[in-house]
Amino acid sequence: MRNLLPVLTIVTAILVIWYAAAVALNAQWVRDQATRAGHELSLPALVEATWSQDKPKLPAPHQVAVEIWQTTGAMVLAGRGFSKRSLFYHSWITFSSTALGFLLGTALGVALAIGIVYNRTMDMSVMPWVIASQTIPILAIAPMIIVVLNAVGISGLLPKAMISMYLSFFPVVVGMVKGLRSPATMQLDQMRTWNASPAQTFWKLRLPSSMPYLFTSLKIGMAASVVGAIVGELPTGAVAGLGARLLAGSYYGQTIQIWSALIMAATLAAVLVGLIGLVQRMTLRRMGMA
Incomplete structure (x- = not known):
């Protein structure tokens, strides 16, 4: 209490x-x-x-609450929980691109972090570009990604996932680099004393030490992925997804619809970040860190 x-x-x-x-x-x-x-x-x-x-x-809070109920709970009770008017349906569309973009961003971020930590050339050359990439406004680059991918015949889920990946990989890179470099000099010297190979040092020392940093970065990356998925739905003229609901609401002046979509997007992000937090507690407890 x-x-x-x-x-x-x-x-x-x-x-x-x-x-x-x-x-x-x-x-x-x-x-x-x-x-x-x-x-x-x-x-x-x-x-x-x-x-x-x-x-x-x-709109007043109760107006938004009524709109959310009518497009979620009431539709579920009516057996139309995933109809095209349901916020569950639109949340699922946004979640699909969010999840794919988050997985791609996490994989890219971890790979870049390992390269930066173990290769001085990558540290000096790649890291500044990683930082510079985040100075480009996502609203400017999203239409470019959509147009380029459409030109080579790629449309649908992947372009939106690429935008999510663009936003989510950066915190993973920064957090993972910090985590992989977190072991103390004495710990690294001890691994050398035991004649441990670089791979053994990575799996037995650097990777376990990076877990708290990684999960913190994943939470930030997940929230950024949701934003990226919604932004990716705006320039495509999408008819499904929370971004499409925001766009339709702005076209017709339906501010209650806009706010209900915003609240649903925040709820989706909170649930996904909460799931990462649950995995974090389970993982760190299993590793003896919590």
């Missing part, structure tokens, strides 16, 4: 600020409507009207 109280306090504060902001941002339209109709609005009536608009500038 003591751990739950701070979380509930923060959530309550966010809801209060959100409701207040909804009143402030939506009030002008309500006042204009009342003026045209020649009505006087009391404060309770004003507040109620700002929390019940069809296309508000900022």
Whole structure:
């Protein structure tokens, strides 16, 4: 209960600020409507009207909650949990590209990190390019990736996964390099004393020492992968995925739909990061590090 109280306090504060902001941002339209109709609005009536608009500038939390329920729970109860109007269906589409991009990014990041740690030429040449790659805005490079891959006949899941990979490999590279270099000089000297080969040093010392760093990087990489998958859906004109829901909502001014997709994306990222955290605890406990 003591751990739950701070979380509930923060959530309550966010809801209060959100409701207040909804009143402030939506009030002008309500006042204009009342003026045209020649009505006087009391404060309770004003507040109620700002929390019940069809296309508000900022929807109230309960409006977003109702939209999420209607596109998730209600559809599941109706037997249409994965219909094209369901957020579960769109979340699955986004998850597919997220998972593939995350796996590709993790594999690339680990491979680059091993090369950087064991090869001085790669350390001096590749690492600066890895860092420089993250200075390019993803919104600028995403359409280029889509166009190039489409030109060679590659479309569908892979282009979106490539964008996820682009965002997720960087934290894995940085974290894994730090982790592989974390063993102390005395530990490395001891491995040399035992006449351990570089491969034995890697498997018995460097890799186990890098696990806490790797899992921390994987959590960041997973969150970045979700962002990459959503961004990858925007320039493709996708009709499915959370990015497509955001795009459709912006076209038709459906702010409630936009916010419900945003909340679902945040929930998806939180669940995936939580799963990595669970694997982390199990792995480190098995290795005697927790």
